[in-house]
Amino acid sequence: MDERVPRDFETLRATILDRRETLPKRIAQIAAYALDNPDDIAFGTAASIAASAGVQPSTLIRFAQQLGFDGFTSLQQVFRERLRERNSSYDERLQALRAKADAGAGHRAIFDGFVAAASTSLNDISRTLDEAHLEDAISLLAKAETIYVLAKRRSYPVASYIAYALGKLKIRNQLIESAAGLNAEMVAFATPADAVIAISFSPYAPATIEEARTISEQGVPIVAITDSSFSPLAQFASVWFEVAEADFAGFRSLSATMALAMALTVGVGEKRRSTSRKRKG
Amino acid sequence: MDERVPRDFETLRATILDRRETLPKRIAQIAAYALDNPDDIAFGTAASIAASAGVQPSTLIRFAQQLGFDGFTSLQQVFRERLRERNSSYDERLQALRAKADAGAGHRAIFDGFVAAASTSLNDISRTLDEAHLEDAISLLAKAETIYVLAKRRSYPVASYIAYALGKLKIRNQLIESAAGLNAEMVAFATPADAVIAISFSPYAPATIEEARTISEQGVPIVAITDSSFSPLAQFASVWFEVAEADFAGFRSLSATMALAMALTVGVGEKRRSTSRKRKG
DNA sequence: TCTGAAATGGAATGTCTGCCTCATTTTTTA
DNA sequence: TAAAAAATGAGGCAGACATTCCATTTCAGA
Numbered sequence: 001m002d003e004r005v006p007r008d009f010e011t012l013r014a015t016i017l018d019r020r021e022t023l024p025k026r027i028a029q030i031a032a033y034a035l036d037n038p039d040d041i042a043f044g045t046a047a048s049i050a051a052s053a054g055v056q057p058s059t060l061i062r063f064a065q066q067l068g069f070d071g072f073t074s075l076q077q078v079f080r081e082r083l084r085e086r087n088s089s090y091d092e093r094l095q096a097l098r099a100k101a102d103a104g105a106g107h108r109a110i111f112d113g114f115v116a117a118a119s120t121s122l123n124d125i126s127r128t129l130d131e132a133h134l135e136d137a138i139s140l141l142a143k144a145e146t147i148y149v150l151a152k153r154r155s156y157p158v159a160s161y162i163a164y165a166l167g168k169l170k171i172r173n174q175l176i177e178s179a180a181g182l183n184a185e186m187v188a189f190a191t192p193a194d195a196v197i198a199i200s201f202s203p204y205a206p207a208t209i210e211e212a213r214t215i216s217e218q219g220v221p222i223v224a225i226t227d228s229s230f231s232p233l234a235q236f237a238s239v240w241f242e243v244a245e246a247d248f249a250g251f252r253s254l255s256a257t258m259a260l261a262m263a264l265t266v267g268v269g270e271k272r273r274s275t276s277r278k279r280k281g
Numbered sequence: 282m283d284e285r286v287p288r289d290f291e292t293l294r295a296t297i298l299d300r301r302e303t304l305p306k307r308i309a310q311i312a313a314y315a316l317d318n319p320d321d322i323a324f325g326t327a328a329s330i331a332a333s334a335g336v337q338p339s340t341l342i343r344f345a346q347q348l349g350f351d352g353f354t355s356l357q358q359v360f361r362e363r364l365r366e367r368n369s370s371y372d373e374r375l376q377a378l379r380a381k382a383d384a385g386a387g388h389r390a391i392f393d394g395f396v397a398a399a400s401t402s403l404n405d406i407s408r409t410l411d412e413a414h415l416e417d418a419i420s421l422l423a424k425a426e427t428i429y430v431l432a433k434r435r436s437y438p439v440a441s442y443i444a445y446a447l448g449k450l451k452i453r454n455q456l457i458e459s460a461a462g463l464n465a466e467m468v469a470f471a472t473p474a475d476a477v478i479a480i481s482f483s484p485y486a487p488a489t490i491e492e493a494r495t496i497s498e499q500g501v502p503i504v505a506i507t508d509s510s511f512s513p514l515a516q517f518a519s520v521w522f523e524v525a526e527a528d529f530a531g532f533r534s535l536s537a538t539m540a541l542a543m544a545l546t547v548g549v550g551e552k553r554r555s556t557s558r559k560r561k562g
Numbered sequence: 563t564c565t566g567a568a569a570t571g572g573a574a575t576g577t578c579t580g581c582c583t584c585a586t587t588t589t590t591t592a
Numbered sequence: 593t594a595a596a597a598a599a600t601g602a603g604g605c606a607g608a609c610a611t612t613c614c615a616t617t618t619c620a621g622a
Binding site for chain 2: 039042043080083084107108110111112113114115118119122125126127129131134135138153154156157158160161164165168248249250251253254255258259260262263265266267270
């Protein structure tokens with residue numbers, strides 16, 4: 001192997017596309033197959049890949065050598081590395097991006113950081129979400145006459161999207177925002193036949209906590225989305241979800257919370273539809 | 282292999298964690314290693330993995346058999362499948378999840394769908410974002426005296442998060458919401474020394490378009506986030522970004538828009554800091 | 563402490579691997 | 593068209609592979 005061997009997948013890909021025209025027929029056949037089915041190259045054996053691509057194993061090795069590798073195995077490493085890297089812990093990537101952004105690597109690095117933070121958060125919640133809690137929360141909310149949505153500051157965008165989605169689904173809801181200063185009155189309307197979605201992360205907005213306390217004392221069931229079991233919200237909640245959002249440049253991602261919020265909202269919509277069908281049927 | 286063999290990685294993971302306590306010492310050692318280094322299991326050979334984990338190859342096979350597989354190779358398939366799936370086009374996964382949710386596969390499927398939609402959107406924007414546009418937009422916004430943030434309905438949550446973040450960064454800003462009905466007056470205050478971030482997706486909220494038109498006629502530069510070059514927002518904008526958000530169950534993800542919005546916000550913060558440093562120095 | 567069972571280590575085994583070689587076919591060049 | 597060069601196919605080989613087997617150690621219960 002000389003020094004010009006493509007070591008990463010993108011370079012390899014470019015090299016192949018570049019030489020495509022000049023490659024012999026069978027070699028080109030493999031080249032096309034390799035770019036179309038990179039996963040097969042990564043995991044298959046020379047024999048199995050050759051069979052899938054409709055060539056002899058020896059041709060596969062010649063293809064690798066033509067690209068400067070010393071054999072099929074070296075070529076395969078590049079395809080494996082690609083899967084590894086794509087899949088590599090987002091946490092590590094996030095660390096690297098943070099360092100890069102700190103070093104002043106430009107605005108693209110900041111953007112990449114936010115994307116990575118969002119991806120990390122989605123990954124995390126996807127692994128940790130408790131399905132039973134999800135079912136419980138949806139059942140609880142589906143029974144409510146009015147769903148109150150409670151969140152301030154950083155969590156407020158999520159609340160506003162929930163309110164928007166509930167409205168679209170024609171589910172009666174009330175967003176409790178701080179602007180108008182009428183929160184106490186709004187909260188007082190809630191009865192045990194209603195339900196609340198409350199969202200708050202550390203540092204917990206005192207108003208959110210206070211309103212949650214008041215409303216829970218009125219016997220209104222609460223579904224909480226928060227960030228740890230020590231959260232003051234957790235103690236008032238009938239069901240609560242722990243969502244760990246990764247942060248970047250001092251701002252936490254909302255992507256995981258958003259995904260959960262939308263699942264709750266649409267889940268309630270589905271549940272209501274299927275329940276009313278049953279009643280009618 | 283009987284029918285209870287874990288076929289997918291998550292089930293396998295759960296099974297291992299479940300049995301962790303009851304496993305023999307060496308087997309447990311491998312179990313821990315496998316969950317910590319899944320990539321090594323996927324790519325390594327029985328000998329190399331055993332060496333890394335500090336056990337004999339035969340133990341590795343016993344581990345696989347204890348889980349119900351007929352050998353190490355079968356176990357390895359699960360770890361390989363995991364990499365394949367993770368890497369497989371999110372679009373395909375999303376399609377599958379939509380079908381699943383339509384078939385009434387429960388609320389977990391809905392949640393997975395929103396997570397996949399968010400991931401797809403993040404992937405897309407990561408590939409397509411124009412770095413030059415990002416720089417232009419940040420320069421433009423960094424020069425503004427006041428940043429007006431303009432968005433309704435579905436885009437409003439993004440606007441509210443931008444406003445929150447700008448406030449945290451002590452950047453003067455004004456969120457133009459529909460609630461108070463004072464939009465016309467607010468818009469009238471904007472001068473060419475200010476700037477606007479406008480966000481709107483199809484179907485474009487008429488109010489957003491109208492306000493954007495008015496404000497651009499006043500000579501105020503606009504940074505737009507929208508979903509196609511046919512968007513009416515694009516024609517008023519000095520810089521505009523095309524963001525394609527995947528949708529699920531009728532609701533589009535906001536994750537890509539959020540990431541871009543935060544990059545703009547924090548980018549402006551950074552730029553202001555470095556500019557003021559230069560002025561002082 | 564003794565005894566049987568379970569767990570472990572390590573070498574032996576037969577299969578399958580990648581790669582080389584050489585005969586044959588196809589393409590290029592004069 | 594003939595000769596040379598390149599490309600291809602297919603069989604064979606050495607080595608690496610997963611797996612099995614058996615001797616030894618560790619553990620549990622009486």
